Every structure is written in C-alpha cells, then in structure tokens.
Amino acid sequence: MQQIELMAPAGNFESLQAALDNGANSIYFGVEQLNMRARATINFTLDDLPEISKRCKAKNVRTYLTLNTIIYDHDLSIVKTLINKAKEADITAVIAMDQAVIASAREVGMEVHISTQINITNVETVKFYALFADTMVLSRELSLRQVKKITEAIEKEQIKGPSGKLVEIEVFGHGALCMAVSGKCYMSLHSQNSSANRGACKQNCRKKYTVIDQETGFEMELDNEYIMSPKDLCTIDILDEVAESGIKVLKIEGRGRAPEYVARVIKCYRDAIDSLENNTYNKEKVVSWMQELEKVYNRGFWNGYYLGQKLGEWSKGSGSHATQKKVYIGKGVHFYTKAKIGEFKIDAYDVSIGDTILITGPTTGAQEMEVNEMLVNDEKLTIGSKGDTVTIPLDFRIRPSDKLYKIVENKVEA
Amino acid sequence: MVVITLQRNKCIGCNYCVELAPNQFQMSKKDGKSVLLHSKDKKGFFTLKSNDDVIFDDCDKASKACPVKIISVKSI
Numbered sequence A: 001m002q003q004i005e006l007m008a009p010a011g012n013f014e015s016l017q018a019a020l021d022n023g024a025n026s027i028y029f030g031v032e033q034l035n036m037r038a039r040a041t042i043n044f045t046l047d048d049l050p051e052i053s054k055r056c057k058a059k060n061v062r063t064y065l066t067l068n069t070i071i072y073d074h075d076l077s078i079v080k081t082l083i084n085k086a087k088e089a090d091i092t093a094v095i096a097m098d099q100a101v102i103a104s105a106r107e108v109g110m111e112v113h114i115s116t117q118i119n120i121t122n123v124e125t126v127k128f129y130a131l132f133a134d135t136m137v138l139s140r141e142l143s144l145r146q147v148k149k150i151t152e153a154i155e156k157e158q159i160k161g162p163s164g165k166l167v168e169i170e171v172f173g174h175g176a177l178c179m180a181v182s183g184k185c186y187m188s189l190h191s192q193n194s195s196a197n198r199g200a201c202k203q204n205c206r207k208k209y210t211v212i213d214q215e216t217g218f219e220m221e222l223d224n225e226y227i228m229s230p231k232d233l234c235t236i237d238i239l240d241e242v243a244e245s246g247i248k249v250l251k252i253e254g255r256g257r258a259p260e261y262v263a264r265v266i267k268c269y270r271d272a273i274d275s276l277e278n279n280t281y282n283k284e285k286v287v288s289w290m291q292e293l294e295k296v297y298n299r300g301f302w303n304g305y306y307l308g309q310k311l312g313e314w315s316k317g318s319g320s321h322a323t324q325k326k327v328y329i330g331k332g333v334h335f336y337t338k339a340k341i342g343e344f345k346i347d348a349y350d351v352s353i354g355d356t357i358l359i360t361g362p363t364t365g366a367q368e369m370e371v372n373e374m375l376v377n378d379e380k381l382t383i384g385s386k387g388d389t390v391t392i393p394l395d396f397r398i399r400p401s402d403k404l405y406k407i408v409e410n411k412v413e414a
Numbered sequence B: 001m002v003v004i005t006l007q008r009n010k011c012i013g014c015n016y017c018v019e020l021a022p023n024q025f026q027m028s029k030k031d032g033k034s035v036l037l038h039s040k041d042k043k044g045f046f047t048l049k050s051n052d053d054v055i056f057d058d059c060d061k062a063s064k065a066c067p068v069k070i071i072s073v074k075s076i
C-alpha cells in the first residue's frame, strides 16, 4: 500500500504552521477573493505567497492554491495574475474548477488539481481531465467501492496526467459536509443574494427549519429540525478501507477553523496513516483518536457516503459538539531563549498549575501543553490572574503578542 | 446629496452592484473587484459625493444586494 498524502487546510499563518508542525504532507489555501472561502477575513494575500512557499518547502510539504469559484469575464486577468504569482513563488499546484483557470495554469506549465465542484463520478471523466490535471478529487457522493473501481481503472488503463505519472485520486477525509451537490449550492444566493459558488456561502442550511403545508397550515413534526445540516465527515475509523480504495490524497476540511483544530485533526490523521503503514492500526487507537477529534469543532460524526449509505445523517444542533473550548487569557510578552521560559501578560481570566494551555501565533502555530510550573510576578504561585505577569517553562519558542488560552471542558447538550 | 462608500478590499467581485447600478459601479479587469466610479480613496474606503439624487435608488439596491455588505448609501 502506498503512503497516503495528508492534505491540511490553511486559512492563515497560524493554521499553516499548525499543519506543518503536526505532520501534513501538503496544504491548501486561498488568496484574495477567488476561492470558496472568499468571505472569510482570514485569506492570504498575494504578497504572502513567497512566505507560504518558503515555510512549506523547508518541510518538504506541497502547496496548493485554491482557485475554485465560478469565474466571470472580469476575473480573467486576476486569475492570470494569481497563477503567475503562484508560479513565481513556486507553489506546487492550482486547484481549479473553471476551464479558464485550468487553461491558464496549463499555459504557464503549472500542475492542476481538479476540485470537487467538477463532480467526477466515472473513469471516462477522469480520462478527459487527465489531459490537463494530475490529481482529481472525486465527487463526495461516491462509495469506496465506486472509488476503488476508478483507481483500479487508472492503474489498468495507465491513465496519466501531464506530468507523465498516473493520475492521483483525492477524497475528503474529515470535516464539514453540506447537503449541496459537491460544493455547488444556490441556497445562500436565493435567500441572501450571496453566492456560495463565489465563495460567499452563508451556511443557512445549518439552521432549524419547519416544514409547513401551505394548504392546511399544518406544521410537520420533525424529530430533528436541522434537516439540512449534515453531521461532519469522519473517516479515521474506516481509514483502512479508505486506503484500500486506492486513493492517494486525503483531504481535511476546515480553512475557516482555528489553528488548534488544524493541529489536532492533522495530528490524529497523521498518526492513523502512519499506523496503517506500520500495521499498528487498531480499534483501541481509533477510540482514542475519536476522543481527540471530539474535542474540537464538530457537528457530530458520520462516515459520509463511503460505505454506501445514501441518506444523510443530520446534525442535532446549529453549533459545535466539541467537548472542549478555549478561553482567552492573555498575550505573549517575551521568550527567554537560554532558559526556555515564556513570559505572558494575563489580560482576562486566570491560569493555574495543572491547566492545559494553548498558545497560538502566525509563527508559533498552535501549541498545547500542561502547566506544571510557573512564576507569577516572579513569585512561585499556583494561580495567575488578570494583570499578572507569568513565566512558564516551555519546550517551544513563543513570540510577543502570541495569544494564550486555557482549554476547558465544553458542556455539550445531549 | 447622496454619499456612497465602498470598502473595496473586501469585495468578492460578484458583479451584483454593477448589474443594479451600472452607472456608478464597474468591475476592474485588473483585480476583479468593483470600482465606485469618480470616488475618492481614503484608506481603502472609496467615497462618492453626488448632488444627483436620482442615483440613490440604484445604489441603494446595489448596497442591499452586496453579499459582503461593503456598500453604504446615504442621503443627506
């Protein structure tokens, strides 16, 4: 079995660093407006490309630029600019759905990956896009059996991309699913004029809805009102079967998620992929990975369509079912390199010995640890409160204005 | 007087403002974002002050349609 590439979301430098620190093989990210998270304020800018490329190259991590919205005429020149800049910065590939983007990328010799919005569901379509692309995401609604048929055909018929290598198949491994056809949806557009296909999804399927019979006014009784909000996809418990299907890339969703989300999910899947590789993947490990994954944002988990299930499983609420949450405590002030001690200023709440803390920052990523020792205003105390300066021994470096959080239990509604 | 402001850096280039107020907005071919014609830039906020009150309605429609709510239209 060939090693699966673990692909991580990077919405900003914090998440990028978290992905790098926790074992991602590749990252995907958006720049400016033409990507599926155009609304987010956390997108990178064109000027960030060289830094993204540099940090990833140092760790031998591949970089994919998402350019996967619908494209209008007035976008064509920015598409070219983005692709040229990406090429200049030596970004590995462009993730595309529009033919104009595919053509522009091929023109300058950039590797192309076909995004899920193209909805590839059969091997003839794989053959067609193999003229332009080396990696393809299959439609989300395929079962693993169907995926396997496609990967076997690629092997048997030697379907190769422009690079001369066999086409690689990518699937979603973990994260939010929506009820739309593989990323194409008109719901936000119809209700709020905000096109998901331009990266402006308002997530209004995540709400409660009631079904009313217009003639009688009768309200349908639904035992779960979140009828359009599927649970999150999770494949860590079926990763052996996913790997068996012959896929090469496992994509983790979540460019809008916090860095600690990226850190934890990537860490679990890294561990799971490595366990498959060295034959130590087992039920006990799955249980502990699931517990870890439940700690961060999720709407409840299911296996998606991979095992042939056709009807969705719906989420029980609008928000997260995460078992943990973070509480803001303060900011980083200084790092004493020799002594390996971090100094923090507490702005809110308090921190005690025994607490699990999280430190995030653009270069620090997302680092979690337990506090075993600390000084509060240069005194050995067990609790630091608002206004205090605390120093904590750390085995990683922090930077001024990194954010300090405390991880606490999150009461989840049953 | 009508005062229109566009917070341009947040534009996702969806083109709705141009469809609704084509005399005031145009899509830039350079960066794919909307341009508020004849406006003045102040730290990314592009403002147009006009004595022509008839432009209010179209611009107001554009402002309501903008999915990222970056157009403001005031009549003073």
Ligand code: SF4
Binding pocket: B010, B011, B012, B013, B014, B015, B016, B017, B018, B033, B034, B062, B065, B066, B067, B068, B069, B070, B071
């Ligand atoms: S409607 Fe808003 S987001 Fe769309 S092009 Fe105009 S200003 Fe930009």
